[in-house]
Amino acid sequence: MKTYSILVITVLMLMSCRPKHDVPVAIDLHSNWSFKAVNDSLWKPASVPGNVHSDLLNNKRIEHPFIGANEDSLQWISDTDWEYKTSFSVAKETLNKKHLSLNFKGLDTYASVFLNDSLILKTNNAFREFSVDVKSILASENNLRIVFERTSISEEHDKEKLNYQLPEGNRIFTRKAQFQYGWDWGPKLNTSGIWRPVTLNAWNDFKLESIQVTHQKSANSITKLFLDIKKISSVELDKNLTYEIYINDELYKTSKDVFKGYSWTTQVDIKNPNLWWPHNLGDPYLYDIKVVVKNGNSILDSISTKKGIRTVELVTEKDNHGESFYFKVNGIDVYMKGANYIPQNSMQNQVTDAHYEKLLDDVVDANMNMLRVWGGGIYENDIFYDLCDEKGILVWQDFMFACAMYPGDNAFLENIQLEATQNVKRLRNHASIVLWCGNNENSEGWHRWGWQANRSDEEKEDIWNNYLKVFDSILPNTVKGLTDIPYWESSPKYGRGNPKYKTEGDAHDWWIWHDAYPFEHLEKNVPRFMSEFGFQSFPSYEAIRYINQSDTINITSESFKNHQKHVRGFQLIDEYMQRDFPVPTNAEDYVYVSQLLQAYGITKGIEAHRRARPYNMGTLYWQLNDCWPAVSWSSIDYFGNWKALHYHAKKSFDNIIVSTSVENNSLKTYLINDGLKQIDVHNEFQMIFNFDGDMLWTRNFDATLYNTSSILINELDLKDLDIDYEDVYVLTTLNGKSYISYLAKPKDLKLKKAPVNQTIAKTQKGFKIFLHSTTLQKNVFLQANAKGHFSDNYFDLKPGEILEIEFETDAEHLDDLKIKTLNDLID
Incomplete structure (x- = not known):
């Protein structure tokens, strides 16, 4: 009995010491949606986020717009008004919060939103987010309804305001994805609907709205991070607030400074920071930054972001040629x-x-x-x-x-x-x-x-x-x-x-x-x-x-x-x-x-x-x-x-390539290095072969590939060589890689027909394919019924080489590998 009493007392003490949190909550409203045409009576299940075309497709009301010419028969959809509805419950604890808002991340596009039969919002931009205070309307049981008006109504109305016609069509009046009106690579599927999340947001006295992180390099290898934080809070609460800043899950800074006003800026110093680089030049390093705001031991809210420390500049300067970019x-x-x-x-x-x-x-x-x-x-x-x-x-x-x-x-x-x-x-x-x-x-x-x-x-x-x-x-x-x-x-x-x-x-x-x-x-x-x-x-x-x-x-x-x-x-x-x-x-x-x-x-x-x-x-x-x-x-x-x-x-x-061009019977060879390191190369080769693999000309070269540069390393007068442009290829080696180029257009090449021999071996991730041929095979195309990815394809196979290609797939067998080459199409 005594042991039990001590245990109860200990638990009660721990509970009394545990911080009480009053953080804002965001509840997704993505369930129980249905939709219909406004002039219909039959409701069908809908997906949110989504759009009317997907919902019609999921309910088997239309054929898939991507098949055949089905697109043409579906234009009635964008000429129709559509209605979506859902019902949702709100717990008493949430309902009692001081602030309640509905947040719409994206409504496409002309929408009228009704909550419990009250019109709370009209929208006209699919690219904007809309938030509505619903504290006075929200109940424990709620009905949410959104009516989407066809775009043509507003477009024609706005068009009539002008005494001239603007290019290109009525899409210009509506702020939504312009390609939905049809493009020279895409269908005309002008869709509508709740295309981004809908949430119910609830909070009491404090809410963090946003965080912006900027930086500035200073002396002694230190970068200053400036955190600009926007928040909403009651005035009475401000004087008691403290904050903690975590970087990569490590507490970097804490303060009991008074956190007043809508906007608040603070600074954190990072010594010897890791920079963010594009992947071909370095590591795209990101810092995880988190701000936690407290009132005593109670967490009021937190906000997180990732930050890559880097500078960027667009350089547009006048020069001898014109202006750089x-x-x-x-x-x-x-x-x-x-x-x-x-x-x-x-x-x-x-x-x-x-x-x-x-x-x-x-x-x-x-x-x-x-x-x-x-x-x-x-x-x-x-x-x-x-x-x-x-x-x-x-x-x-x-x-x-x-x-x-x-x-x-x-x-x-x-x-x-x-x-x-x-x-x-x-x-x-x-x-x-x-x-x-x-x-x-x-x-x-x-x-x-x-x-x-x-x-x-x-x-x-x-x-x-x-x-x-x-x-x-x-x-x-x-x-x-x-x-x-x-x-x-x-x-x-x-x-x-x-x-x-x-x-x-x-x-x-x-x-x-x-x-x-x-x-x-x-x-x-x-x-x-x-x-x-x-x-x-x-x-x-x-x-x-x-x-x-x-x-x-x-x-x-x-x-x-x-x-x-x-x-x-x-x-x-x-x-x-x-x-x-x-x-x-x-x-x-x-x-x-x-x-x-x-x-x-x-x-x-x-x-x-x-x-x-x-x-x-x-x-x-x-x-x-x-x-x-x-x-x-x-x-x-x-x-x-x-x-x-x-x-x-x-x-x-x-990053590093050999590139050749032929100008006026001259073969120009360039070495290009986009990397940040200079590379010295020695005893590399450039050779000309016929398609049977016989060497007709060669030279070796040394070169310095300066970082971030393109250099012309050789100009070869082809008139001095006794070769048939249509019957040869140029092979240049650099850093263990071979680069093949040609002196004639593909249609003029005198390619030869010969089999491409293959050997296939099973691997953990799929298959290894070994290829060999006695003649140059141009643009070797590998295909199989199994879904997967070839490590290389449409490549050139040199005569006599054994080339290894990986095929990553879940298939257990590769009995149907087909090989097509340009050689097959040459008469």
């Missing part, structure tokens, strides 16, 4: 290598964390260090930027304006101001973001695409002044006021019709593709920074089979044609193919060669850009990924399959 990170001139990124799915809720992880792993694997988030999509989910931070991928972030001129009335401008403020605040702690860009091609369109034709001077002045209000005032002022990230008004700075496109700013070179210029144009017209250029190819066989719902590779069906959104797409692919490659007569081979064609042209541009360093300091091709299965400019198709371009770009983007 390059980025300095931590004081180092960084060459940017990568691609343009678009939304991963026309139905955003279908994009999982695993999709983000895989795609961004593929970016790193291909030696890219920058992605440009294109302005016709979305401000991405937090996980995208979190992973870019962790993986060391730099982000060029567009504001969401693309290929149009936008209105400038006060309501629209106020909407944009709030949109910009919210998104810059949300993203400003991310080390990966190194640029905010106002728009994609709006300025070029106005000055070059005929948008000014048949307009009065007054009209043109009004439209351009509205442009300046947004992109020369609101957006740059917002960025400058909230962050230290550089701002760039419009990409590109000049359209390709202006000769300055090669000498100043960033460039979009669409002479390739749209104007059908030959790929050699890219070698002779190098800009200061190439932020867009591209070429289409067909997707994987998997994607084609999915589109057609058939095992046959059919690229002429009406179903498949619907997935080519460029009006001249098929024609241009064929035109370029006839210039540079043998043109196959069957569909399967044609798809294969289309990917080789894309890789051939784009890597020709990539390497020309890199050879021109430091005149050129970046090359971002269009585009990385797809939002649906399609014929497009992507290097990774909708199902995550690497096209030939992604494999070839991986080699062309490597």
Whole structure:
């Protein structure tokens, strides 16, 4: 009895000493949703976050919009008003909190929100977050209803306010993902719905709203971190507050200073900090920072963020050529290598964390260090930027304006101001973001695409002044006021019709593709920074089979044609193919060669850009990924399959490469080093072989690869050699790697037919494949029915070598490996 009493007393004492916490709570309201068309009576289950297209699909009310020509029959969805509803209970403890608000992270787009039959909110921007105080309305049992009005109603109303017509269509009036209205690589699926989380937020006397972390280098290898914290609290509580700051889970600082007012700034010193670097130059180190606020022993709230300590500068300086455009990170001139990124799915809720992880792993694997988030999509989910931070991928972030001129009335401008403020605040702690860009091609369109034709001077002045209000005032002022990230008004700075496109700013070179210029144009017209250029190819066989719902590779069906959104797409692919490659007569081979064609042209541009360093300091091709299965400019198709371009770009983007070009019968050889270390190489070789492997010419060389440089190490006059350009390849060795190049176009090569011998061995992760041939095999393409990833593909196999390729897959057997080469297509 005595022992029991002591135990009870001890427990009661421990309970009385335990800190009492009164932290804010956020309750997800993602359950029990249903939806219907406003003029219907039948409710069906809905997913939140989600969208109406996904909900209709999940309820088997529509066929999948990505299959065949189903997209065409689904346009009624965006011409319909939709309604969502749910019911939810609130516990008494939560209901008794002093402050209760509903938070909507994203409603797409014109929504009326009713709580317990009271209209509490009307929205008009899918990119904004909305919060509503519901303390006076919330009950223990609640009904939440959201009505989405079709976009055309507001668009037509806003259009009538103008006495002229703006390019490009009614999408310009609605602040939502512009690509949903249809693009030359994506479907017209203008969806609506609750596309981001909905939460009920409850708190009493204290709530932390946000944290911004900036830094400043000082003397003695110390970096000062400045924590700017925004909070809401009662005045009576302020005098009792203390805070603790943890860095990497270690208590760095504690204080009993009075924490007054809405904004509070404090400083933490980091000695000898680890810097954040893009992954190809160093470790993308992140500090975990956490702030805990207490009232005595009671925790009131805490907030966390990750911080990469790095500096970034966009350098635009006049020089002998025009004006530079390059980025300095931590004081180092960084060459940017990568691609343009678009939304991963026309139905955003279908994009999982695993999709983000895989795609961004593929970016790193291909030696890219920058992605440009294109302005016709979305401000991405937090996980995208979190992973870019962790993986060391730099982000060029567009504001969401693309290929149009936008209105400038006060309501629209106020909407944009709030949109910009919210998104810059949300993203400003991310080390990966190194640029905010106002728009994609709006300025070029106005000055070059005929948008000014048949307009009065007054009209043109009004439209351009509205442009300046947004992109020369609101957006740059917002960025400058909230962050230290550089701002760039419009990409590109000049359209390709202006000769300055090669000498100043960033460039979009669409002479390739749209104007059908030959790929050699890219070698002779190098800009200061190439932020867009591209070429289409067909997707994987998997994607084609999915589109057609058939095992046959059919690229002429009406179903498949619907997935080519460029009006001249098929024609241009064929035109370029006839210039540079043998043109196959069957569909399967044609798809294969289309990917080789894309890789051939784009890597020709990539390497020309890199050879021109430091005149050129970046090359971002269009585009990385797809939002649906399609014929497009992507290097990774909708199902995550690497096209030939992604494999070839991986080699062309490597930090250290050999790159050659042929000009006027002269073979020029460059060594390129984007790394931070100088490398001295000795007794390397450059050789010319025929396709049987006989050496026709050789030389050895020593060289110094200076850090962050491109150097021309040799010019060889080919006229002095007794060789047939069509029957040879050039092999250069460097640091244990071999680099193969050619002196003639692929279609002119006198390739020989011979088998590719294979040996397959099972491994823990899949299979090892050993390949061998007696002649050079060009563009070896490996394929299997099993889902998986080849470590290399579309590669060249030297005569006599044994090449090892890994195939990562869950399959237990690999009995159906198929091999295709360009040799097979040569007559």
